[in-house]
Amino acid sequence: MHNKPITLLLIVLTFFLSCKKESGEKVLYLAHTLPQTHPVHKGILKFQEVLAKKSGNTLKIKIFPDGQLGSEREVLELLQIGSVAITKVSAATLSNFVPEYHVLGIPYLFKNKQHQFDVLEGPVGKSILEKGSKFWLRGLCYYDAGSRSFYTSSKAIRKPEDLKGLKIRVMNNQMAINMVNAMGGSATPMAYGELYTAIQQGVVDGAENNPPSFVSSNHYEVSKYYTIDEHSAVPDVLLISTKYWEKLSEQERKWVEAAAAESSQAQKEYWRASVEASMKTAKAAGVEVIIPEKALFAEKSKSVLEDFKKDYPEMVPLINQIKAE
Template structure:
């Protein structure tokens, strides 16, 4: 039976052997890249969603690829349902080397890498085709590298779908219908400004608190994509889904630079190749599932309605201008140029 140990234990063991080799003269030094090693290195991966959510499906596909390609030398332990913390806490843990991997939506990353906020600019993408065009572009590759400055490797973007507003009391058809509503958003300045300009009062709140807040009436609604609305049981506490489609949600698969770079180079390569393949596959899955999820949400009793989208686009024009100027030609203008 293979002995299962953690990364730090492996490194301590290797260091001791190297010291002994240096003292003994005749002893052979031990390489961390020994492909015949029978030791199993465990990596911990966290995310905030349920086991039925695309967050978890991405994690499982990544796990399967890594464990198969490493011939069992790597084991990925997945911790769903925010067991290891909310997304900001997961990001902080990776920067400090206290967590190996995580599936994260791009919005909380803005608190660590402001450039990621470009993806939260309202109505940046008009449809799935534009989102996929971005993900496959050199601009996306450049943006992925921005997290290296804070000690995080970002392996790929996963298009998740358009975020829309859900409410408990009445449907939303135009910005006037948002007046007086308290809407939960991600902890992001762009989201706060967007929902406030749409006419509601935005309340930043971890997802773990949102369900109870909706259930108790502390907030009137939230905004999210089909996958979160369905898998996080939003129809149990919300009646209406209004297709504002104001922001396109994007996930990422990330790793702690300090932890991953401690691994042998061949295992680092396996992690990167597996992550890229898994993110590409999950993006395709999310697009294929969009209509199915919408139908399931309706079957759960939510009423889905179209909105006067032009009026919402006009309402958030100041937010668009503010953040497009903030990111300038570096990202916003380059992304928009992809669609010209």
């Protein structure tokens, strides 16, 4: 599958083992792409711990981190065919399967962190989680993946005009591309693994990401300016394959949902601590942290929202609902 080391044998084995019973126990396989030091992985460990406790060890989670079973997209496909029970992916990746998740990537959609989680944990967020069921991808909860901001190697960004002429690496995502271009930069899609060298060699002038990623990738070594404009806040999503959801009893489903909700609250604290530690590391390494006037960046990115509304008119009521919360 896309040249990843996932053999047919492994897929067949995981199909039979993902929800296997061992002396009255059910073991659900959970795969994700993050390292075990990541605050989202810590949230998943909490999910594993709480579910085992609530179910009296009759429901257990076996975790495959570090992309052992493939990329986010590949693992989503494994959920759809029933080879893996649960995964964690970015809402940006999920939007390729469930269109409603596109909305969560709109620049400056949320007023602040409190507004974001009021929406995600309320009726609107829950309705989006359920939208994936028809694609065999039922959402359980959201995890905090922080806010993305710009970092550059040789020129500080203090206002949107400073982006002019700069090549900024973005994910291969149309909304991210449109946003950087609207602000005056030159959006440059590129694989994340190539980015350190690309900044170091001047192939790109910078990128955008959250503080834990900025530091864990060592990009702070080659980018000495970090502008906290927080232009987007795309959450991560914990999902279960509907093929496995349907195998669970009503009581087991309640345990899974309760464990997911509890892990989501704990993960926010893991994330907050990780952001604090990351910013401390970056500053100690000589990175200049800039707090700009966000309203200037929000104004420049308004065209992204208007273009999105034209392309996805059916999403306008959802956007209005979020803004009204």
